Amino acid sequence: MEKNPKPTEAVASVGKKLYSEKGCLVCHQLNTKLVGPSVKDIAAAYSGNKAGLTAYLKGEGKPIVDLxxxxxxxxxxxIxxxxxxxxxxxxVDYILSIK
Structure with missing residues (x-):
């Protein structure tokens, strides 16, 4: 089994909807840094590191973007x-699907 499988389009689509519904986009726009880094910057920093991004969002990891x-x-x-x-x-799959 692949360690960091690529997100499927279907899961990423659900993730995009949740990203909006949960208010993430208030601080994290796709291409533009607002309060927090852009989604593209987050995706680039965590590329190939789904476990790291998941751990951070669970409060179990350290940030690596815009410290x-x-x-x-x-x-x-x-939240x-x-x-x-x-x-x-x-x-997480939605974020990591952004290039």
Whole structure:
């Protein structure tokens, strides 16, 4: 089994919807840094490291993107780590599908 399988289009599509519904895009736009880094910057930093991004969003890992703004994300970690595993997985797949 592949360690970091590529996200399927279907799962990434569900993830994109959840990304919007859960409010992630308020701080993280596709191409533009707002409060937090852009989705493209996050995807590039975590490319091939789905486990690392998942761990961070579960509150179990350290940030590797835009460290100067990491403290702003901390209150949101309570939200992401409370997500059902399938929803978090879909959001991570969506982020990592961005090129």
């Amino acid at each position: 100067s703004q990491a403290s702003v994300m901390q209150p949101q970690i309570a 992401t780590k409370a997500l059902p595993a399938d929803e978090l997985d879909a959001i």
